Amino acid sequence: MKDSLEQFGQDTKSRIFLTAAELFSTHGYERVSIRQICEAVGVGKPTLYYYFKDKETLLEELIDFSRQLGEKLLEEFVESQTQYLERFYGIIKTQQAFVKRYPNFVRFFIVLNIFSLPERIRQKVVAIQQERFNFVRTFFLQGQEQGMVPAELDVDLLTTSFLGTVNLMIVLEIFHPEWQVFSDKKMQDLFNLWKDRILNQNS
Amino acid sequence: MKDSLEQFGQDTKSRIFLTAAELFSTHGYERVSIRQICEAVGVGKPTLYYYFKDKETLLEELIDFSRQLGEKLLEEFVESQTQYLERFYGIIKTQQAFVKRYPNFVRFFIVLNIFSLPERIRQKVVAIQQERFNFVRTFFLQGQEQGMVPAELDVDLLTTSFLGTVNLMIVLEIFHPEWQVFSDKKMQDLFNLWKDRILNQNS
């Protein structure tokens, strides 16, 4: 579908792809018309339909693509680590990298969270969120098994707290980029808060 | 406009109001057409326009109303408390009460967070979020002054963590009501996590 990330962005299909991501993330799925996308790309509407069955499919492929990006980053920052806390820090760095490298796609993905979407897509998005939730949840669960996370803390609560915090940070980054929510310092602070206070064994 | 909350919901305007809140929060602002609202209420389109200048204004009044509801709850649960930790618990209870009492409006309000919205409205929503952020931020700041909150913690981080957690809980409540995210027990867990680990002085 899109070969490799390197040579991405040259051909017509990629240009439609990127433009759609940008427009959707800026104005929302409903507010962006096929015409707008085509005009921004500089092609006729039938061209878009040549590459994508319909608007919904375009959105779907965009979602799949975003997820792939996310997974690549997870591998890079988390899977490569072996120590528990370092893996935890990797998760945080993954978010930061996502925001810095693919701002449009992050934006796009966040916008999807609650969005007004075709039902089929809606479910897909919910499934992805679920997956993300479970990933983190499992991570904390393993932490408890390994004695790295206090056993008395509810895993769901931890997961909700962590993901909620990160989500809001992304939203803040989108609406207040000048706050520099994803600076290295803030990442350290976040990490320390969890390491020293929440994940720490002595209460 | 809506006199008292008690006798609310009888007249045509209120019915339009409530129906719109429900539909917007379920399908999103863009996806709900004036016709849908009118059909659901059982009136003609001009009737809606008799009460609301246009779709955007309807949305705006809905937002203002939601905020008023929120403020009433804050008074009830927070302003009435004098002890710092009790006030903190009050903030948590406010969220719970919001979700339980006005599920439609909460849903509606959360959906607005990221939504595709007319620009003017968008700014209004951002302003409200800002206000909410500042309210919590100020609360933690006062906590530091009173020695109730560790001075070495970054107030912005605390605020983001708290609000992010609560936001995600609301989202979860909306999409997974069976998880009972707002049960009294979960509220207690959340409170304890903050009291014992985050706000606690011994690091």
Place this chain on the structure above:
Amino acid sequence: MKDSLEQFGQDTKSRIFLTAAELFSTHGYERVSIRQICEAVGVGKPTLYYYFKDKETLLEELIDFSRQLGEKLLEEFVESQTQYLERFYGIIKTQQAFVKRYPNFVRFFIVLNIFSLPERIRQKVVAIQQERFNFVRTFFLQGQEQGMVPAELDVDLLTTSFLGTVNLMIVLEIFHPEWQVFSDKKMQDLFNLWKDRILNQNS
């Protein structure tokens, strides 16, 4: 219907009347909505319908009223004169007086000339124009009988020339009031042109 012109303009009906004349003449019949009229007058829509059966009737009464105004002026300036050339000058003065005294109604009436109108009204307006045409035509015909107008000139041509000139002057007055098309001097010039050159016997 409207008693006398003196005490005109006080009651609700008169206010609707005058406001409608002003709005119609400024924006055209189609472009003015019942709502606009009512808002400008400061009454509710049913009030307007209490006085006028419908929008079309309001327009019709306005037309009848305008014609009455015109006839009153004709009496004043023409019927009172006995000499042919003085009567001719009276016709010119009538136009001037119309423009000066009832600018809204002149405007209104001119706007009707070609306007997009309900068919029934359209015919009425055409009939009035016809009447006006015939009035002037008859005047020139009498002039020829009395030897005051050269017999070799075509009466229709004279009528068309005279009315066309006056009509255009009114249009110019509406769109370029600063040109002072209806100054006494210009009226004199117009009169002299006709007296010395067109109506004069020596060719």
Place this chain on the structure above:
Amino acid sequence: MKDSLEQFGQDTKSRIFLTAAELFSTHGYERVSIRQICEAVGVGKPTLYYYFKDKETLLEELIDFSRQLGEKLLEEFVESQTQYLERFYGIIKTQQAFVKRYPNFVRFFIVLNIFSLPERIRQKVVAIQQERFNFVRTFFLQGQEQGMVPAELDVDLLTTSFLGTVNLMIVLEIFHPEWQVFSDKKMQDLFNLWKDRILNQNS
């Protein structure tokens, strides 16, 4: 856009164009709905919007086109003449030719004169009228310089008289085609009236 006048009227755009001219001139701009035009042409509404941005733009292009027609005729009948009186006669013939060749567009154009129009268009029409006024005015001015027009006559008055007469003739032609206002004979009469009486040097 419309290439040459010869092969005009075949394609969809031309058909929309001509139909709109006819309908606007018959019922007025406001009274003709997009739907009516489309039905008369036999296409769907989006097709019209494919060719014309909106109703206003359609009207505007119609106006521009009409003016072009007029200018072509002016060239044909006036610019080709060298003698002053022949040029004057050419101006008259131009009007006649306009009426005979493009009755729909004349009708359309005259109807614009007073019409209820969007403000932007209104100004455009006024500008065109102004231009037309100036053209004739300049013509008489040159006549005075060349000694062909009595110096003591006011140029504005002459212009108003001439254009007013012609305008009314066009209106009469529209509403009373049976009067044959634009017969060759009537044109001659008009020309003679001006030549012998108004433009003539002996007062």
Place this chain on the structure above:
DNA sequence: AATGAATGAGGATTCATTCAT
């Protein structure tokens, strides 16, 4: 791989008008 032209369905909004009070 891309286009110009066309479509049916639906969008928000406003119209003149009327009912019960």
Place this chain on the structure above:
DNA sequence: AATGAATGAATCCTCATTCAT
């Protein structure tokens, strides 16, 4: 003499989509 509330029909316009080329 006047009003608040309601209506059906119409307005302009845009949507996602497709055909033949």
